[in-house]
Amino acid sequence: MGMAEASDYNTRHSFETRTAHAPGRVNLIGDHTDYTGGFAMPIAIQLGTEVTWLPEAGSDAIELSSSTEPESTSVPFDVVADADEIAMILPEWCRYVAGVVATINPACGGKGIVVADLPARAGLSSSASLEVALALALGFAGSRQELALSCQGGEMLATGVATGILDQMAVASARAGHAMLMDCSSLEVRHVALPPDVQIVAVHCGVARSVTASAYAERVRQCDVAAGIVGPLRTASVSEVDRIGNQLIRRRARHVVSENARVLAFAAALESGDLKEAGNLMNQSHLSLSNDYEVSIEELDQLVSWLQGIDGVFGARMTGAGFGGCAVAISRPGALRGRLQSHRYWIVRACEGARVR
Numbered sequence: 568m569g570m571a572e573a574s575d576y577n578t579r580h581s582f583e584t585r586t587a588h589a590p591g592r593v594n595l596i597g598d599h600t601d602y603t604g605g606f607a608m609p610i611a612i613q614l615g616t617e618v619t620w621l622p623e624a625g626s627d628a629i630e631l632s633s634s635t636e637p638e639s640t641s642v643p644f645d646v647v648a649d650a651d652e653i654a655m656i657l658p659e660w661c662r663y664v665a666g667v668v669a670t671i672n673p674a675c676g677g678k679g680i681v682v683a684d685l686p687a688r689a690g691l692s693s694s695a696s697l698e699v700a701l702a703l704a705l706g707f708a709g710s711r712q713e714l715a716l717s718c719q720g721g722e723m724l725a726t727g728v729a730t731g732i733l734d735q736m737a738v739a740s741a742r743a744g745h746a747m748l749m750d751c752s753s754l755e756v757r758h759v760a761l762p763p764d765v766q767i768v769a770v771h772c773g774v775a776r777s778v779t780a781s782a783y784a785e786r787v788r789q790c791d792v793a794a795g796i797v798g799p800l801r802t803a804s805v806s807e808v809d810r811i812g813n814q815l816i817r818r819r820a821r822h823v824v825s826e827n828a829r830v831l832a833f834a835a836a837l838e839s840g841d842l843k844e845a846g847n848l849m850n851q852s853h854l855s856l857s858n859d860y861e862v863s864i865e866e867l868d869q870l871v872s873w874l875q876g877i878d879g880v881f882g883a884r885m886t887g888a889g890f891g892g893c894a895v896a897i898s899r900p901g902a903l904r905g906r907l908q909s910h911r912y913w914i915v916r917a918c919e920g921a922r923v924r
């Protein structure tokens with residue numbers, strides 16, 4: 568795999584208006600693998616977040632209004648990187664702003680506008696999209712990989728949870744027309760061209776992703792316990808994991824280990840244009856997330872099995888953290904035409920990562 572390109576963003580003159588755009592993402596396969604250094608394969612999508620920022624010399628507040636949030640935010644430009652303090656900030660979206668500001672350390676305050684067409688709490692990475700667009704608008708300089716790592720730090724401050732690198736890497740580094748095989752240990756990526764005869768659709772299950780933080784943190788802890796028994800999950804085998812005595816920890820670890828293998832097999836299937844096999848792997852991924860990892864909900868399970876049964880659909884699964892939000896399906900172009908009227912859905916295109924306009 569090649570390293571993500573370095574030095575992609577340069578500091579601009581600090582007192583000019585800057586506009587930056589960052590996409591959302593749909594993860595095709597490899598969920599709940601990133602925080603144990605595993606593999607994932609997302610695309611960035613055409614929906615995203617644009618931040619226009621006007622720095623003001625001498626101002627010490629970062630003031631932002633948003634097209635999607637009723638309340639504006641104001642954060643001190645030198646806000647302290649303290650998760651407990653940031654957890655108290657309201658409105659909630661202001662915590663993501665504070666997390667990024669604390670990580671990026673802008674030279675001064677100013678005023679900005681956030682315009683997003685990416686739905687929040689749908690599992691499409693609206694938070695990472697905001698973080699990355701904001702960091703770039705505030706003048707971030709460095710490689711795409713450094714940008715992703717900084718914004719992951721901002722997300723952890725905002726949520727108080729040790730979230731992985733998947734979302735920020737996808738949003739910062741994806742390539743148009745490609746899915747991105749991501750190694751969450753080395754942060755190396757391999758861009759795999761999507762076959763032309765495939766359509767990718769994100770379908771909302773009708774339940775907003777919610778109460779994820781505590782369940783997510785619990786899964787992170789359970790993976791730590793498993794790694795304490797069998798060593799790093801990235802290199803553990805299914806037979807090693809099957810010997811874990813505690814049934815719950817065994818199932819959690821089995822998801823991670825089997826999901827890593829599915830991601831690599833999925834990348835190979837895409838490369839050889841075998842969409843049937845790619846779809847089967849997505850279906851297996853959903854079962855594993857639902858049964859072993861228990862991060863799906865009834866509405867997602869029903870949506871996924873309905874999608875899987877439609878003629879021309881190669882495969883479908885929940886995408887992202889779970890507990891609501893979206894399913895993703897890959898299908899023959901047009902296979903879902905006329906079938907989705909009663910759902911919120913998006914036919915998504917694999918797009919380029921974040922950019923300064």
Ligand code: GLA
Pocket residue numbers: 597598599600601602730731732733734887888889
């Ligand atoms: C959230 C996290 C990511 C990743 C996914 C699940 O989106 O932010 O780091 O763990 O859940 O794959």
